[in-house]
Amino acid sequence: MSIFDQPMNRRHTNSFKWDAMEKVYSLKDASDILPMWVADMDFAAPEAVTQALHNYLEQSVFGYSFISDDAKDSVVDWLHTRHGWQIEKESILFRQGVIPAMANILTALTKPGDKVLVSTPVYPPFFNVPKTNDREVITCPLVEENGTFVYDFEAFEQALAQDVKAYILCNPHNPGGYVWSEETLKEIVRLCAKYDVLIISDEIHADLMLDGAVHTPLAKVAGDEIDRIITCMAPTKTFNLAGIQIAYMIVSDKKKRAQLEAVITASGHGSLNNFAPIALHAAYTEGKPWLDELLVYVSKNIDYVIAELGQLPGIHIPKPQGTYLIWIDYRELGIDEKDMMKRLLEVGHLALEPGTKYGVEGNGFLRMNVACSLDLVKEGVARFKKALA
Template identity: 55%
Template sequence: MSDFEHVIDRRKTRSIKWDNIHEVYGIDNADDILPMWIADMDFAAPKVAIDAMRERLDHGVFGYSYICVACKDAVRNWLTEYHSWETKNEWMLFHHGVVPAIASVIETFTTEEDAILITPPVYPPFFQVPGHMERTVVTCEMIENNGEYAIDFVKFEQALQQNVKVFILCNPHNPGGIVWSVEDLEKIVELCAKYDVLILSDEIHADLVFQPHKHTPIAAIAGEEAKRIITCVAPTKTFNLAGVQAAVMIASDEQVRSKLEKHAMAHGQMSLSPFAAAALKAAYEEGRPWLDELLTTVSTNMDYVIEQFQEKLPQIKVRKPQATYLLWIDYRETGLSEEEMMERLLHIGRLALEPGSKYGERGRGFLRMNVACPPSLVKEGVERFIRALD
């Protein structure tokens, strides 16, 4: 039995996904609910990363640490080999996560009088973080056709004129699973340059792309306009290391980096923990075989869910995403409201999925399902979904 087939009991590990369902969904007795909602995997991290952290643990001394050149080399080589993006070590700034990095960028480059542009449905922190900072959030809702999404560039340009200072791009897109084309990315760069808007590109799902699709870092095709782009990458989503907390901000412009460094110093932002640095280096240097097997497993899981729904719940529509390990499920043909659907899933199916409205009103009528788990759990999740609608 491979690591991707073995079911690991995650309960009583302070897991948000498994141990906090009662608080997230307001259910008193949640012990028998199967969680397939938050975006972390139910697989063990790559052995190379675990061994690197164990070696560091066995040393026994956990003093102040720094990001070594070898860590930066690992990131740079990964981006070159996996995404054909030539970067430099000096472009890198490290943070504890992509969401904290997003907050740092917004606080550094905008004021309360400025606006942030997003394209819903999209990852909730994109509108939550600016909102908590009293920034205006301008939305350009994407065009949706049978669960497929595209940017309305006419409305996008109109939105950019509303005192927008930062556009947050989800590349690849969560929850839609879209791998943006070079043409789309070039259009985004062109319009943001026209209105002097900084691009913050969240590329945390960049490694989780299915063949024949290929991720394109927006900074890699931006030419001289790469100076207005800050790209966030991380090993955490790729290698299931979210709790280890590590992310990288990549900015080719020296002035942009200087401002971010000043912000970090003002907030006492220190380096990564010794465990995060060890895991990051090991995963990027030696984790590719694990990732290849992961993608095969997730792709097979997705095929299974889609086939079962087509056969047994034809009113449920699911398109296989181009990226991420998340399915975006369209239940609008059932005629159920979101409240009714969630009630059925939680109380009849005993299954926890994410309601689409969490990603903005444009997501209402959809559910997000995480299938980065052993096939037996995916099978059980499908059975519970079917039972909920029976």
Template identity: 55%
Template sequence: MSIFNETVSRRKSQSFKWDQMEKIYNIPDASDILPMWVADMDFAAPKEVIEAIEKRLQHPVFGYSYVCDGCKDAIVQWFERRYNWTIDLQSILFHHGVVPAIASIIETFTAPGDKVAISTPVYPPFFNIPTAQGRVVEACDLVEKNGSYVFDFAALEETFKRGVRMYILCNPHNPAGVVWSREDLEQLVSLCIQYEVYLLSDEIHADIIFDNKKYVPILTVKDAEKAKIISCIAPTKTFNLAGIQAAMMVVPNSKLLAQLELNAQAHGQMALNAFASAAVQAAYSHGEAWLDKLISYLSINMAYVLKELNALEGISVTQPDGTYLLWIDYRQTGLSENDIMERLLTKGKLALEPGTKYGQAGEGFLRMNVACSLATVQEGVSRFKQALA
């Protein structure tokens, strides 16, 4: 666990998380604020990934490159080994990230004015990207139940009846950390088939799962082959490689695949860069032991935060099924979002994310990232308490 106990200084490293807080939170100086907001780990990548990039750097020519079969095989073997999901090599399309992939998918299969449905609270690009592309976002709130969330399928069906063209799924769910069951996913797929709705599934958080929960790839559920599904996967959240910019779209339907390839051509979208390809192959080939240790470490961090924050008056936190994110319920404090954010930033010197960033259904919540050393987590909890004191 020593590799995760180490606190790596990231200030002045062009870190979005650490060096952009003045801009994000509209404050003059964030040098004394602890960032526990954006979904970016403070852990060093697995040494095998670093070594693979260093090896590629030893060759001094950085011309055009392609994704080798070894990289593709590593991806396929990872999902086969861990999730019993057999991915056809020919169904994989590479992109520079899951968010850009989402933008490409929306642009390919919907038109301006089309309706795109989402289940809120949810990751902001799910509503920001369709809106920016001139689509109409139909938000159907998830139902909070015992500190977690469930689908309201009756409400979702009513939403689909209004002529929805595409639905965007987050599995595991960000920000609430729900790992959707096979039964939930089958019901969702059934609705998408019935109402001829495209299903875009963001599965970037799939590898970080706790307490014997099981991530179910959307493309493995009953009748998935009958639906119009595009699944987005990536090693970037798993191994902290967001700056490497690599993601994959898995598209078994050959007609959908051809349309996405045409969209890529229209935008001059190329394959992964040489360093991303090396990192992806190394991560999926050699990162399993590192990941298992990471999950154990994150479990310790989460247990600590839950114990400490649930002892505070008006605060409630539920253990998530997956992700390294905590969804903190502060509604019983009586504080408004502006009040608690002001307290956190000015009194606690702690940067968390306000719940309404994830839609109006997130009002009364905060998102905290605990993917950092236990010492940093302890400092963050101390600052949280100071903010509310």
């Protein structure tokens, strides 16, 4: 039995995934709904993380602290050993999350009214963060090729040419689980350089590579253009630590780093909670075996869903190369999204993410999170079938 088979009761723990469904899905009662939506895992974090936090708790002193050099070194080592990417320790700027980091970057390095480009479908805050920071969002859809989505570089260049100031890249891609090739990434850099566009590369899913896929950090293949890139990463998606809130930016350009530091200071949110660097350090120094086992487990969960649901008439599920998210294509069924969600919630008692949350291009898709025990995945599959029957 795998550690990931252990049942996990998260109801009544203020879990967003398990306890916020009434609000998110406008339901009177969600007590019988199985949540396979928001991207966290129904797994205990690595034992080493829990132990490190325990050790800290036992001191019972929670005064001000700073981020240790050990924590920074563990980031440098992790990126080097996991992704073959050598960074300078000085280039790391810690934040409470990738989304707060994104807001800081837009504030520091773009102006109100500036155009920000995103490739759709994509993780919803890519639209919302620029919009709520008074930037104009321009979308350029990914296009379908052999059952997967790829860049249309002609359209991408036309979009960049509309005086775009920043591009937000999802590398690897949420919701599709696509792992971009070095060639694709180099072309993104080349075109952004041509139009002098800043690139925010969100690589929070980088560690979640399946079946031998290899993540390429954008900055690693950017050559002379490295200074136009700000990479955002975190151990939170990888090790299920989202509620602990820690992420970091890698900023090689000193000037941009100073501008970012000024914005962070001005925000008044300069420091992290004391638990965050401890969890990060334990995860990065001792979490590798846990992660390696997790990835095998998740891959099998995905295979199960594809074997059971991918064969249903009108349903297509290409296997993601990364993430624990499955992007289910039901367009051939011709069912309207509202109707599909109603069936899933009211008949199947199953909460998935509706595709249009990721942009209009997501119409006819659902996102399913399978970072849970195989027993729950089986239950989810049965509920999905019931909803469609």
